[in-house]
Amino acid sequence: MSLQGDRHRWWTLVAVCGATFMLLVDVTIVQVALPTIQREMHASFSDLQWVIDAYAVSLAALILTSGSLADHYGRKRVFLGGVGIFTIASALCGAAANPGMLLASRAFQGIGGAAMFATSLALIGQEFSGRERATAIAAWSATVGGAVAIGPLVGGALTSGVGWRWIFYVNVPIGIVTFILTTVKTVNVRDPGALSLDWGGLVTFSGSLFLFVFGLVRGELAGWSNPVVLAMFTSAAALLVAFVMVELRHPRPMFDLSLFRKRSFTGVSISTFLIGAGTFALLPFLTFYFQNYLGASPLVGGEYLLPSTMLAFIVPIATRRMTEAMPPAVALSGGLGLTAIGVLLMSGLSIHSNWTALVPGMIVFGTGIGLANPAIAKIGLGVVDPRRSGMASGLSNTFRIGGLATGIAGLGAFFQDRLAARLAPAAGSASSRLADVVASGGIRAAASASHRNPGIIAASRHAFVLGMNDLFILGAVIAGVAAVVGLAMVRNRDFVTAVPTAAREQAAPSAAAELV
Helix, strand or coil: CCCHHHHHHHHHHHHHHHHHHHHHHHHHHHHHHHHHHHHHCCCCHHHHHHHHHHHHHHHHHHHHHHHHHHHHCCCCHHHHHHHHHHHHHHHHHCCCCHHHHHHHHHHHHHHHHHHHHHHHHHHHHCCCHHHHHHHHHHHHHHHHHHHHHHHHHHHHHHHCCCCCCCCHHHHHHHHHHHHHHHHHCCCEEEEECCCCCHHHHHHHHHHHHHHHHHHHHHHHCCCCHHHHHHHHHHHHHHHHHHHHHHHHHCCCCCCCCCHCCCCCHHHHHHHHHHHHHHHHHHHHHHHHHHHHCCCCHHHHHHHHHHHHHHHHHHHHCHHHHHHHCCCCCHHHHHHHHHHHHHHHHCCCCCCCCHHHHHHHHHHHHHHHHHHHHHHHHHHHHCCCCEEEEEHHHHHHHHHHHHHHHHHHHHHHHHHHHHHHHHHHHHHHHHHHHHHHHHHHHHHHHHHHHHHHHCHHHHHHHHHHHHHHHHHHHHHHHHHHHHHHHHHHCHHHCCCCCCCCHHHEEEEEEECCCCCC
């Protein structure tokens, strides 16, 4: 291999890692900016939920479809399209004049993120083989962990230093450089056997996920028996049934349901969804506590999250040999169990607590996530035929991001309900409105809304802290259920232990690919 060819491959890796860093940082970087966005845009609590969920829903709904598009039109083309969309959408997010524009731009951003996420590993697979591929994947994995770890800190620094809009503007130069590198250094590879796209699966799956999340967000405001809310949930269920029927009949479905015949794959998928819904979805609420209750700046709030985010990055590296020697079900369940314990340790806050009361729980939480994440990847890919690894990886990402979107909506509805119930004695019929104010803007917003009524302020302070405790307990229960599901359903005999040479060749993206 020539030196020029070597450089070609490594520049492709640089482009892929840059794009991956952007799209994953934007899952976490925005969290510490939410209180500032709320104050500047006078956004409601549901608006703040949708700042994350608009991105997460479109990302989760389109990952698998983007993979199909990449097979059909070529990985480079779809990747470039994703980088272009993401970069433009980031600029639009930064320039948004109102919550509606911001939410629409975030949804547009998720479309680009899905295209980049779905093709990143495929581009690495087509450019690298053997030991070099392992090195490239390790670099990509470190980028994933680093993005999640430093996202809140970077978001806090940008929000405190130059304003929240720069958490989006910073993507623009990175996106431009990534686009140029990919255009010049990467070849377009597609699958000549790719069939028609699964449009029916795309419409039914994305529609079902959107309506379900929208119903959760809307239900607390309009009431769970509201006809519109009930229609959303009914329609989401109907679309889910339609999705299953479409996938069973499609010759090349984007969501191959036959993978779920293997109990271990079903178990790890459920656990992945639950860990997204019960733990990762808690991070925005921690941000609200740090900034809206304790009065921390965005930068300091990002620093407060470091005990958990940094451990989630460090633990997989430090414990790799130990976890490799453990049965996969034990590693998964043990990590999820520690996560549940960590979240539970964070409960018990009082109105006089400060952020250090959360540190023991965050340490255990971060350790658990650091153990669970590699186990999820190992099981999700290890129990399927290597020829289906692309589909399996896409499904794992879909469940993780879908769980995050569902969790933010569901936990948000639960949080508002607990706030309203505890504020009712002091605020009466205005408790629901006050709950929205407290949830989105904290105690300062409650003081302003109540004209500094001491009774309302005291009630808001107690309601906020007790509501956080309720969230932690619920999150711990969800993570505990995920641990039990993983232990009960993941089996050693489901793992694919030997793969024939021909199968390995078919699994390699470059083996049967066509250069365009």
